Each structure stands twice: as structure tokens, then as C-alpha cells.
Amino acid sequence: MLRLFFVSIRRSKFHMSSVVFVIVCILTVYVSNIEASSSVISTPFSVGSRSILRSIDRDRADKPDYAVELNATDFDAVLKETPATYAIVEFFAHWCPACRNYKPQYEKVAKLFNGADAVHPGIILMTRVDCALKINTNLCDKFSVGHYPMLLWGPPSKFVSGSWDPKQDKSEICSIDDGRTADRLLNWINKKINSSYALDDKKYEHEHFHTNASDPGQIVRAIYDVEEATSTAFDIILDHKMIKSETRASLVKFFQLLVVHHPSRRCRKGTAKILVDFDDVSANKESPIVGEKVALRNYQICGKDVPRGYWMFCRGSKKETRGFSCGLWVLLHSVSVRVDDGESHMAFTTICDFIHNFFICEECRQHFYDMCSSVSNPFKKARDFVLWLWDAHNKVNKRLMKEEASAETGDPKFPKIIWPPRQLCPSCYLNKNSKDNDNTQIHWDHDEVYRFLIRYYGEKLTTLYKDKELLTDRRPDVMLSEDLIASSHAVVVPVGAALAIAVASCAFGALACYWRQQQKSRKPRKSWN
Numbered sequence: 001m002l003r004l005f006f007v008s009i010r011r012s013k014f015h016m017s018s019v020v021f022v023i024v025c026i027l028t029v030y031v032s033n034i035e036a037s038s039s040v041i042s043t044p045f046s047v048g049s050r051s052i053l054r055s056i057d058r059d060r061a062d063k064p065d066y067a068v069e070l071n072a073t074d075f076d077a078v079l080k081e082t083p084a085t086y087a088i089v090e091f092f093a094h095w096c097p098a099c100r101n102y103k104p105q106y107e108k109v110a111k112l113f114n115g116a117d118a119v120h121p122g123i124i125l126m127t128r129v130d131c132a133l134k135i136n137t138n139l140c141d142k143f144s145v146g147h148y149p150m151l152l153w154g155p156p157s158k159f160v161s162g163s164w165d166p167k168q169d170k171s172e173i174c175s176i177d178d179g180r181t182a183d184r185l186l187n188w189i190n191k192k193i194n195s196s197y198a199l200d201d202k203k204y205e206h207e208h209f210h211t212n213a214s215d216p217g218q219i220v221r222a223i224y225d226v227e228e229a230t231s232t233a234f235d236i237i238l239d240h241k242m243i244k245s246e247t248r249a250s251l252v253k254f255f256q257l258l259v260v261h262h263p264s265r266r267c268r269k270g271t272a273k274i275l276v277d278f279d280d281v282s283a284n285k286e287s288p289i290v291g292e293k294v295a296l297r298n299y300q301i302c303g304k305d306v307p308r309g310y311w312m313f314c315r316g317s318k319k320e321t322r323g324f325s326c327g328l329w330v331l332l333h334s335v336s337v338r339v340d341d342g343e344s345h346m347a348f349t350t351i352c353d354f355i356h357n358f359f360i361c362e363e364c365r366q367h368f369y370d371m372c373s374s375v376s377n378p379f380k381k382a383r384d385f386v387l388w389l390w391d392a393h394n395k396v397n398k399r400l401m402k403e404e405a406s407a408e409t410g411d412p413k414f415p416k417i418i419w420p421p422r423q424l425c426p427s428c429y430l431n432k433n434s435k436d437n438d439n440t441q442i443h444w445d446h447d448e449v450y451r452f453l454i455r456y457y458g459e460k461l462t463t464l465y466k467d468k469e470l471l472t473d474r475r476p477d478v479m480l481s482e483d484l485i486a487s488s489h490a491v492v493v494p495v496g497a498a499l500a501i502a503v504a505s506c507a508f509g510a511l512a513c514y515w516r517q518q519q520k521s522r523k524p525r526k527s528w529n
């Protein structure tokens with residue numbers, strides 16, 4: 001073959017330098033191909049959802065792809081670790097012209113769902129596998145790839161060590177039969193999961209722009225941010241060595257509150273584990289703080305998938321806005337609507353102590369401390385506590401409205417408002433024509449506000465919450481009800497799951513009681529009792 005090549009060159013009287021040029025070109029292409037495939041092989045995605053996101057971002061610096069290219073070495077790991085509920089895998093061949101033409105269409109959709117700037121993160125992981133690479137031959141065979149490009153849809157976990165056959169009736173993986181253009185693919189997705197995504201969706205702008213008003217559709221995503229905030233708070237506490245002899249009791253009290261009333265089951269479970277071992281892991285007398293930090297690092301307060309490294313409901317339009325402080329508020333409100341009358345004052349003091357000892361923003365701590373200190377009578381009703389927290393948050397909003405306007409430090413897409421705005425809860429407003437951004441002029445119907453908060457931070461927050469781990473392991477009705485067991489005010493529980501709830505409640509309750517007993521003797525640094 002090579003001899004034929006040189007003979008034909010000689011015959012065609014090519015200049016020698018042209019020959020050298022052609023050979024160099026061929027070698028360059030060959031070497032770069034080897035490099036490309038070996039870099040894919042030698043740098044598989046490390047496990048962990050944050051690493052997946054980082055890899056997506058890193059890759060994008062070299063080539064602006066949103067869909068994640070996988071191969072046989074990282075396929076299972078990435079699909080196992082992704083926090084997304086669904087996955088799409090495009091099987092293609094790099095030499096296939098139709099696949100090359102299709103790529104921009106697929107990328108348009110992937111841009112909505114993949115990467116740190118995604119408009120709808122955490123819902124669908126969009127991937128591709130090059131079946132023309134030898135390393136992927138078995139993988140493509142397992143999924144019966146018969147043409148290029150071929151798109152499969154399913155829960156990510158079903159792809160892990162999985163297979164697909166078009167004749168299989170009951171597989172949760174299915175072929176996307178109409179995804180030839182970006183529009184058609186998105187239509188297919190919308191039909192499949194009953195959504196209304198559009199290719200021109202922008203980062204929450206269409207929903208929140210200048211009002212924050214259409215929160216109801218978004219609040220269901222906030223459950224992820226509540227988990228993210230819990231986990232981030234835990235990391236901050238450890239990173240800044242904030243567990244000291246005078247703050248320890250306040251943290252334990254806060255954990256006890258979370259064990260029973262956190263809206264996410266996996267955070268309740270993770271917190272319970274930490275509580276059970278808390279004294280043991282902090283028993284290192286030689287160097288208590290270092291010992292504690294190192295040991296507590298091994299605990300994942302909301303499970304192995306959290307923190308994910310990004311925010312959904314609390315995403316700012318700028319990197320430095322919203323995020324953790326927003327997530328922390330949502331955590332506090334979602335806990336507040338779940339406590340009973342008898343626990344309301346304890347929950348109040350616990351939250352006050354926690355913010356005072358562990359919220360690293362000095363100004364915020366101080367303001368919140370002042371508001372806590374101004375409460376003279378103990379709360380007897382959960383309603384009073386819920387409304388107090390709502391009012392305290394509005395006081396902060398009001399102060400920040402002015403500050404952010406003059407210093408331009410706020411998020412332009414999420415200006416502070418007195419909350420809830422009229423669009424979100426018309427019945428919360430008694431007077432029709434008040435200036436809605438002036439809390440002093442609004443006459444609130446407090447019963448309606450309370451009902452609204454219970455709904456919003458109770459059942460709505462957890463509406464779409466599906467713990468993937470539990471979904472795959474257990475019956476969905478049990479999973480859902482266990483997720484909501486702490487929502488004592490707001491939730492209608494399927495009868496069949498009542499037993500599971502009772503057992504889980506007793507376990508968490510017993511743990512909390514045990515710890516309450518143990519900690520009775522401990523005194524927080526400052527308490528509002």
C-alpha cells in the first residue's frame with residue numbers, strides 16, 4: 001500500500017517537499033487522534049457529582065460542548081454519580097456526516113441542562129458515546145446501537161451496567177424516536193416528563209424577573225438547595241473550626257432540630273448519624289478541635305451526593321449573589337413550618353443560637369441577634385414562631401432593599417421585596433392598594449400568611465422531591481411519605497405508608513429524645529430562653 005503510494009507520487013512528479021508535507025499532516029492527524037482517545041481513556045471522570053460538573057466546565061474550555069462525551073471507562077461512574085433525574089445518551093460515530101450535522105441540534109438542548117451555567121440544572125444529563133472508537137464497541141453492542149445517531153432515554157441508574165434491546169417491553173430505557181432537530185428533541189422531552197422547557201429559556205429570568213413572583217413553580221426545586229445549604233453550613237463550620245466548647249451545645253441542639261424536622265429524609269438520616277457519634281468523634285482530648293474536624297469530615301450530612309456544587313432555586317444571576325444565604329433562609333423557613341406548638345420556643349432559641357454561633361456573616365449575625373433578643377415572651381404556638389421568622393426575614397429584606405439600591409451590591413435579577421408579593425399570595429393582603437414594597441403600609445392577613453407559609457414551605461417544597469436512592473430501593477409511596485414525615489402540619493400521608501412513617505418517626509424521635517436528655521446539662525454560649 002505504502003509502496004503504491006510512493007510510486008504514484010514519483011509518477012505524478014510531485015515535488016519532494018509536498019510529499020514531506022503530506023506525510024507530516026498524516027502523522028499529525030494520527031498522533032492527535034491517539035492523544036485524543038488516550039486522554040479520554042486515561043482521565044476518566046472521578047466520582048462525585050461536583051467532579052462531573054467541574055469536568056464538564058473544564059472540557060468546555062477546550063471545546064464548547066455541553067453534552068458530556070463518555071466512553072466505556074467512565075460511562076458507569078458518571079451515570080451512577082449524576083444528580084440528574086434523567087439521562088440521554090447519544091450513540092454516534094465521529095465519521096458519520098449525519099452525526100456531525102446533528103451535533104449542533106443536540107448541543108442546543110444540552111446547553112439547557114448541562115454544566116454550571118445550565119438554565120435547568122440537575123434534571124437531565126445529556127451525554128454522547130462515540131461508537132467508532134474501539135474502546136466503546138462492547139458498550140454500543142450492549143445498547144443494540146443499529147444506526148447513527150441513536151438516542152436513548154432513561155433514569156441514569158438504569159444505564160449503569162445496563163443494556164437495551166428494542167424488543168424489550170418493560171425496560172425503563174427507551175429510544176427517542178423523534179429527536180432529529182433541537183425543537184423536536186425538546187418537544188419529545190416535554191411530552192415525556194410533562195414539562196414546558198423552551199430553547200430560549202434564560203436563567204430564571206422569565207420566571208423571576210423583577211418580581212420574584214412566580215416562586216410556586218420554583219420552590220419545588222428549593223428542596224435541593226435546602227440540602228445544599230445544610231451541607232455547605234456543615235462544611236463551613238468544619239473549615240472555620242467553629243466547634244468550640246462554648247458553641248458545641250448549640251450545634252447539637254440545631255442537629256436535634258434537623259433530625260426531626262429537616263424536610264429532606266437523607267439530611268435527617270445524615271444528621272442522626274452525626275449526632276449518634278458526636279461525642280465519640282470529638283473525644284480526642286489531646287487536640288479536640290483537630291480531632292473533631294478530621295473525624296467529622298468523614299460524615300456526609302445529607303448523603304454522598306451533596307453538596308453538588310451548584311444552586312437551583314437560589315441561583316443568582318451573578319456568581320457572588322444568592323446561593324448559600326438564600327438556601328439557609330429556605331432551610332430555616334422549611335424547618336419552622338414543621339415544628340409543633342410545644343417545640344416552637346425551643347426551635348426559636350435553637351435557630352437564634354445557631355445563627356449567632358455559626359453564620360459567618362458578621363453583620364447578619366448581629367442583626368439577627370438583635371431581632372432574637374427583642375422577643376420577650378416565649379412562643380407557645382408554632383404559628384407565632386413561623387410568623388416571627390417570616391417577619392424577621394422581611395425586616396432584613398426591607399433593610400437590604402435600601403442598601404442594595406444605593407451600593408448596587410444586590411442581584412439585579414432578584415431585587416429584594418417584601419414577601420410574599422401580592423401575585424404569590426393575594427389573600428395575604430387585607431388592603432387592596434398598599435405600596436407592596438413598604439411593609440409598614442401593608443395590612444397583612446396573618447392567618448392567610450401563616451396558611452400560605454405552611455403550604456409553600458411544607459407540601460409545595462417537597463412536591464417533586466424524589467430521592468433517587470430510595471426510589472430505586474423501595475416502593476415509591478413509602479419513599480414519598482418518609483420524605484415528608486416531619487411535615488406534621490401540611491401533609492396528607494398515604495394510609496399504606498403509615499406504618500413505615502411511624503417506625504421512622506419513632507427512630508428519629510428516640511434519637512432526638514436521647515440527645516436532648518444528654519445535652520440538657522450543656523449550656524450554649526448565649527441563649528434566648
Ligand SMILES: Cc1cc2nc3c(=O)[nH]c(=O)nc-3n(C[C@H](O)[C@H](O)[C@H](O)COP(=O)(O)OP(=O)(O)OC[C@H]3O[C@@H](n4cnc5c(N)ncnc54)[C@H](O)[C@@H]3O)c2cc1C
Nearest residue numbers: 215322325326328329363364367368390393394396414419
Ligand atoms: C439569618 C439571616 C440573616 C441575614 N441578615 C443579613 C443582613 O443583616 N445583611 C445582609 O446584607 N444580608 C443578610 N442576610 C442575607 C440576605 O438576607 C439574603 O439571603 C441574600 O441577600 C440573598 O438574597 P436572595 O435574593 O437570594 O433572597 P433571600 O432573602 O435569601 O430569600 C430567599 C428566598 O426566600 C423567600 N423569601 C423572601 N422573603 C421571605 C420572607 N419574609 N419569609 C419567607 N420567605 C421569604 C423568597 O422566595 C426568596 O427567594 C441574612 C441571611 C440570613 C440567612
